[in-house]
Amino acid sequence: xxxxxxxxxxxxxxxxxxxxxxxxxxxxxxxxxxxxxxxxxxxxxxxxxxxxxxxxxxxxxxxxxxxxxxxxxxxxxxxxxxxxxxxxxxxxxxxxxxxxxxxxxxxxxxxxxxxxxxxxxxxxxxxxxxxxxxxxxxxxxxxxxxxxxxxxxxxxxxxxx
Amino acid sequence: xxxxxxxxxxxxxxxxxxxxxxxxxxxxxxxxxxxxxxxxxxxxxxxxxxxxxxxxxxxxxxxxxxxxxxxxxxxxxxxxxxxxxxxxxxxxxxxxxxxxxxxxxxxxxxxxxxxxxxxxxxxxxxxxxxxxxxxxxxxxxxxxxxxxxxxxxxxxxxxxx
Amino acid sequence: xxxxxxxxxxxxxxxxxxxxxxxxxxxxxxxxxxxxxxxxxxxxxxxxxxxxxxxxxxxxxxxxxxxxxxxxxxxxxxxxxxxxxxxxxxxxxxxxxxxxxxxxxxxxxxxxxxxxxxxxxxxxxxxxxxxxxxxxxxxxxxxxxxxxxxxxxxxxxxxxx
Amino acid sequence: xxxxxxxxxxxxxxxxxxxxxxxxxxxxxxxxxxxxxxxxxxxxxxxxxxxxxxxxxxxxxxxxxxxxxxxxxxxxxxxxxxxxxxxxxxxxxxxxxxxxxxxxxxxxxxxxxxxxxxxxxxxxxxxxxxxxxxxxxxxxxxxxxxxxxxxxxxxxxxxxx
Amino acid sequence: xxxxxxxxxxxxxxxxxxxxxxxxxxxxxxxxxxxxxxxxxxxxxxxxxxxxxxxxxxxxxxxxxxxxxxxxxxxxxxxxxxxxxxxxxxxxxxxxxxxxxxxxxxxxxxxxxxxxxxxxxxxxxxxxxxxxxxxxxxxxxxxxxxxxxxxxxxxxxxxxx
Amino acid sequence: xxxxxxxxxxxxxxxxxxxxxxxxxxxxxxxxxxxxxxxxxxxxxxxxxxxxxxxxxxxxxxxxxxxxxxxxxxxxxxxxxxxxxxxxxxxxxxxxxxxxxxxxxxxxxxxxxxxxxxxxxxxxxxxxxxxxxxxxxxxxxxxxxxxxxxxxxxxxxxxxx
Numbered sequence: 001x002x003x004x005x006x007x008x009x010x011x012x013x014x015x016x017x018x019x020x021x022x023x024x025x026x027x028x029x030x031x032x033x034x035x036x037x038x039x040x041x042x043x044x045x046x047x048x049x050x051x052x053x054x055x056x057x058x059x060x061x062x063x064x065x066x067x068x069x070x071x072x073x074x075x076x077x078x079x080x081x082x083x084x085x086x087x088x089x090x091x092x093x094x095x096x097x098x099x100x101x102x103x104x105x106x107x108x109x110x111x112x113x114x115x116x117x118x119x120x121x122x123x124x125x126x127x128x129x130x131x132x133x134x135x136x137x138x139x140x141x142x143x144x145x146x147x148x149x150x151x152x153x154x155x156x157x158x159x160x161x
Numbered sequence: 162x163x164x165x166x167x168x169x170x171x172x173x174x175x176x177x178x179x180x181x182x183x184x185x186x187x188x189x190x191x192x193x194x195x196x197x198x199x200x201x202x203x204x205x206x207x208x209x210x211x212x213x214x215x216x217x218x219x220x221x222x223x224x225x226x227x228x229x230x231x232x233x234x235x236x237x238x239x240x241x242x243x244x245x246x247x248x249x250x251x252x253x254x255x256x257x258x259x260x261x262x263x264x265x266x267x268x269x270x271x272x273x274x275x276x277x278x279x280x281x282x283x284x285x286x287x288x289x290x291x292x293x294x295x296x297x298x299x300x301x302x303x304x305x306x307x308x309x310x311x312x313x314x315x316x317x318x319x320x321x322x
Numbered sequence: 323x324x325x326x327x328x329x330x331x332x333x334x335x336x337x338x339x340x341x342x343x344x345x346x347x348x349x350x351x352x353x354x355x356x357x358x359x360x361x362x363x364x365x366x367x368x369x370x371x372x373x374x375x376x377x378x379x380x381x382x383x384x385x386x387x388x389x390x391x392x393x394x395x396x397x398x399x400x401x402x403x404x405x406x407x408x409x410x411x412x413x414x415x416x417x418x419x420x421x422x423x424x425x426x427x428x429x430x431x432x433x434x435x436x437x438x439x440x441x442x443x444x445x446x447x448x449x450x451x452x453x454x455x456x457x458x459x460x461x462x463x464x465x466x467x468x469x470x471x472x473x474x475x476x477x478x479x480x481x482x483x
Numbered sequence: 484x485x486x487x488x489x490x491x492x493x494x495x496x497x498x499x500x501x502x503x504x505x506x507x508x509x510x511x512x513x514x515x516x517x518x519x520x521x522x523x524x525x526x527x528x529x530x531x532x533x534x535x536x537x538x539x540x541x542x543x544x545x546x547x548x549x550x551x552x553x554x555x556x557x558x559x560x561x562x563x564x565x566x567x568x569x570x571x572x573x574x575x576x577x578x579x580x581x582x583x584x585x586x587x588x589x590x591x592x593x594x595x596x597x598x599x600x601x602x603x604x605x606x607x608x609x610x611x612x613x614x615x616x617x618x619x620x621x622x623x624x625x626x627x628x629x630x631x632x633x634x635x636x637x638x639x640x641x642x643x644x
Numbered sequence: 645x646x647x648x649x650x651x652x653x654x655x656x657x658x659x660x661x662x663x664x665x666x667x668x669x670x671x672x673x674x675x676x677x678x679x680x681x682x683x684x685x686x687x688x689x690x691x692x693x694x695x696x697x698x699x700x701x702x703x704x705x706x707x708x709x710x711x712x713x714x715x716x717x718x719x720x721x722x723x724x725x726x727x728x729x730x731x732x733x734x735x736x737x738x739x740x741x742x743x744x745x746x747x748x749x750x751x752x753x754x755x756x757x758x759x760x761x762x763x764x765x766x767x768x769x770x771x772x773x774x775x776x777x778x779x780x781x782x783x784x785x786x787x788x789x790x791x792x793x794x795x796x797x798x799x800x801x802x803x804x805x
Numbered sequence: 806x807x808x809x810x811x812x813x814x815x816x817x818x819x820x821x822x823x824x825x826x827x828x829x830x831x832x833x834x835x836x837x838x839x840x841x842x843x844x845x846x847x848x849x850x851x852x853x854x855x856x857x858x859x860x861x862x863x864x865x866x867x868x869x870x871x872x873x874x875x876x877x878x879x880x881x882x883x884x885x886x887x888x889x890x891x892x893x894x895x896x897x898x899x900x901x902x903x904x905x906x907x908x909x910x911x912x913x914x915x916x917x918x919x920x921x922x923x924x925x926x927x928x929x930x931x932x933x934x935x936x937x938x939x940x941x942x943x944x945x946x947x948x949x950x951x952x953x954x955x956x957x958x959x960x961x962x963x964x965x966x
Contacts, residue, residue, distance in 0.1 A: 001510075072300075075301070084509070104602065116600065119598065135878070135910065140880070264441045276441065278412070283606050431623050444930055453749060460717040556782040588770060645831070666919060758923065763908045
C-alpha cells in the first residue's frame with residue numbers, strides 16, 4: 001500500500017523523520033509530498049526542501065520512501081499518484097482541531113480518501129519547523145530538533161541571507 | 162424577542178444557514194448582522210455579502226429574518242437596535258475558547274447583554290467561510306458546503322478576479 | 323417563550339442561580355427541572371433539593387421561575403410541558419465536550435429541540451455542587467459558593483448524618 | 484497487512500461499523516478484538532457481543548474481517564496474532580487525551596507497535612455504546628445509533644432483564 | 645521558601661520524582677504531602693507509600709525533601725506547616741482543567757495561597773500511578789515508568805495479594 | 806530567589822498586575838522583562854511600555870519588582886541576569902498549549918531552567934492586551950481591564966495617532 005505524508009517541510013525536523021521512519025516500516029511505499037506553497041514566506045526553496053529530505057531519507061537508510069511536490073489541493077495529488085491514504089502526525093490539541101477539519105473536508109472532496117493519524121513521540125511533540133527557525137534566528141542551539149545537516153543549512157541561510 | 166446573529170459571512174455557508182433557520186424557528190425576530198470589517202481582505206463586498214444572505218433567507222422561506230450591517234463594537238449595534246441577545250454557533254474547541262472570551266468581554270461592556278450558543282449540526286461542524294474559499298480557489302467542489310447560488314457567485318469572483 | 327433549565331441541583335449553587343437569574347430576565351418562563359436521579363448518591367432528597375431552589379428563587383425575587391422534577395429522558399419531560407428549549411451553563415472545556423454530546427443526542431431524539439448555552443460568569447466557573455459538598459465535608463468555608471441558607475442546610479446534613 | 488480494531492463493543496454501534504468498513508477497504512485483514520473485560524458491568528456477554536458484530540459484518544458484506552476476543556494487555560494479543568497495528572476511531576478531545584496516553588504506553592510496552600487513528604464521521608461523533616444503552620433504558624429511539632438487529636437485541640435484554 | 649507537593653503517590657512514579665527533583669533544586673524546602681485518602685482503594689498503605697517515597701528521595705540524593713501525610717483539606721495542612729505554596733505537575737489538558745478548578749477553590753479557601761504548576765517532562769507526560777498499576781496487573785513491563793525498587797514492591801503486592 | 810516575568814506588555818493590564826503582585830509576595834525579587842519585539846506592530850514604544858509598568862508597580866506599592874527589557878532568546882536574558890525561573894500566567898486552554906511548547910523548548914535550550922505557571926484570577930482570565938486595544942479603538946469602556954493611568958495613555962495614543 002502507498003501512503004502520502006504531506007507538509008511544507010521548511011525544513012524537515014526530527015519529528016517529521018520519526019513519523020516517516022515509522023510509516024516506512026509499516027507500509028509498502030511512502031510518498032513525502034512537499035507543498036509548493038508559493039505564497040508562504042519559506043526559508044528554503046522547494047528544491048532545497050526536497051534536497052534536505054532526500055539526505056535525511058538516505059541517512060536513515062529508508063528504501064521505500066520517495067519525494068514529490070504538489071501544488072493546489074492535496075486530493076488532486078492523491079488522485080494523480082493513485083493513493084487514498086494520507087498520513088499525519090499529531091502533536092497537540094490545537095493540531096488535532098485543525099487536522100480533524102482538514103481530514104473531514106478531504107474525505108468530502110474525495111470519496112474513500114482516508115486520513116490516518118500517528119501520535120508524535122513525546123520528545124518530538126513540541127517541535128515544529130517554525131519554532132526551529134525562530135530559535136535559530138536568535139542563534140539558539142537547534143541540534144536536538146533537527147539533524148546536523150539541516151542545522152548547518154539553516155545556519156548558512158541565516159548568515160547568507 | 163429579537164436576537165442578533167453577527168458575522169462576516171464572506172460568504173454565507175450552509176452551516177450559517179442551519180443556525181439562522183433554527184433560531185428563526187425559536188425567536189420572534191432574527192437580525193443577521195454583517196460586520197463591515199473594512200480592513201479584512203474579503204472576497205465579497207458588504208453589499209454582495211448582504212445580497213447572498215438575502216437570497217438564502219428567501220430560498221429557505223424564513224419570514225422573521227432581516228439583514229443589517231454594523232461597524233465597530235457589536236454591543237453598540239445591539240444598543241441601537243434594542244436587542245440584548247447575541248446568538249453564536251459553536252463548532253469546535255478553538256471556537257469555544259475564542260467565543261467565550263468575546264462573550265465575557267461583551268457582557269462587561271454592556272450590562273445585561275447575553276450571548277447564547279447553539280451547537281452546529283455535526284455535518285456542518287467542519288465548515289467555515291475561509292475553508293470554502295480555499296477549496297474553491299483550487300477549483301475543488303464546494304457544493305456540500307454552500308448553496309448553489311453562493312457556489313456560482315464564488316466561481317464568478319474567482320474567475321472574474 | 324418557556325425554557326427548561328435541567329440539573330441535579332444537589333444542592334443549588336450561586337453558579338446555578340446566576341444562570342437562572344439571567345435566563346429569567348430574557349425569557350417569559352423558566353422551568354427549573356430537577357432530575358430525580360434515584361440511583362445517584364445524593365446528599366439531599368428530591369423534596370429538599372426543590373425546597374432549597376424555591377427559597378433561592380424567592381430570595382432573588384424571580385417571578386417567572388417554576389420548579390418541577392423529572393425522571394427518565396429529558397426530552398420526554400420537554401414534550402410533556404410543551405417546551406423545545408433547554409438551557410445549560412458552560413463552565414469549562416470538559417463540560418463543553420459532554421454537553422455537546424448530550425445536545426446532539428437530544429436533538430436527534432426530539433426533532434426541533436434546541437439546547438442553548440450560556441457562559442458561566444468567570445467567578446462561578448470553578449464551582450460545582452460536588453466540589454461544594456467535598457469542601458463542606460472537611461468543614462471548609464463554602465460561603466462564597468452557595469447562599470447562607472444552602473450552606474446551613476448542608477452543615478445540618480453533614481452533622482445530622 | 485493485518486490490523487487490530489479493539490474495543491468492548493457492548494454493543495457495536497454504527498460509529499464502530501463506519502470505522503470497520505473504512506479500514507476493511509484499506510487493509511488486507513481486520514481483526515475486531517473484543518475485550519473480555521470481566522469486571523465491567525456489561526449489558527451483553529462476550530458471546531453475545533461477538534455474535535452481534537458477526538451479524539453486522541455479514542450485513543455490511545465485509546469479507547476480510549474476523550472477530551476474536553482478548554483478555555489482559557492488548558499488546559500481548561497483538562503479539563499472539565502477529566500484528567503491529569492498532570486502529571482507533573477518534574471522536575472528541577477527551578477521547579484524544581486518553582487515546583494518546585494509551586498509544587504512548589503501548590508503544591513503550593511493545594517496540595514497533597503503532598496505533599493509527601481515524602476520525603469518526605461527523606454524524607457518528609457523538610455516539611457511544613454507553614449513551615445508546617442509557618437512551619434505550621428510558622425507551623428512547625436508538626435507531627439512528629445502532630442497526631435494527633442490535634436495537635432489537637438491546638430491547639430484548641432490557642425487557643428480559 | 646518551603647513548598648508542598650501533594651498527592652496520593654500510590655505508588656510514586658518517575659514522573660513524580662522528576663517534579664520533586666526539579667523543585668528541590670529551586671526551593672529551600674520541599675514537603676511531599678501524602679494524602680491519607682482512606683476511602684480510595686489504594687494498592688499500598690499510607691506507611692508503604694511514604695516508605696517508597698523515602699527510598700526514592702534517598703536514591704536521588706535529595707537533601708531538602710521531607711515526607712508528611714495529611715487528611716482532609718490541603719489548605720489546613722498548608723496552614724499547619726506554614727507554607728503558602730502548592731506545587732503541581734501538569735501532564736495534559738484534562739489535568740489542566742481539573743487542576744485549575746482545585747487551584748481556584750484553594751485560593752478562595754485560603755487567602756494568599758498560591759498553586760504553581762510545572763510542566764511534566766515530555767517522556768513522563770503519559771505516566772500515572774493508575775496506568776502503572778493496570779499494566780503491572782497484567783504482568784506488563786513497568787521498568788520505564790517506576791524505579792526498580794517500586795517495581796519490585798508492586799510485584800510483591802500483586803503476587804502476595 | 807529571583808524570578809522573571811516576561812511579556813510584551815503593550816500595554817500592561819490588570820491581569821498582568823495580578824500575577825506580578827502575587828509573585829512579588831512569594832519571591833524575593835521579580836524582574837518584569839519587556840520584550841523589545843521590534844517587528845511587531847506595537848501601540849506603545851518600549852520606553853512607554855516600561856514607563857506604564859513602572860507607574861503600576863509604584864501604585865501597587867511593590868518594593869521588590871524591577872523592570873528590564875530583552876531582545877532575542879529569553880534564556881539568554883535569564884543567563885545574563887542569573888535567574889533560572891520564568892513565571893507565566895495561564896488564562897485558557899489555548900494559552901496552555903502554546904505555553905507548554907515554549908516551556909519545553911526553553912528547558913531544552915537552557916539546562917535547569919524552570920517555567921512555573923500561575924493561574925490567572927477568574928475575573929482576569931478573558932483579558933489580553935490585544936482585546937483591550939481593540940475595544941479601545943472602538944471607544945469602548947476599558948476601565949475594568951486596565952488601570953486609570955493606562956486607559957488614559959491608550960486614549961491619548963488612539964486620538965494622537
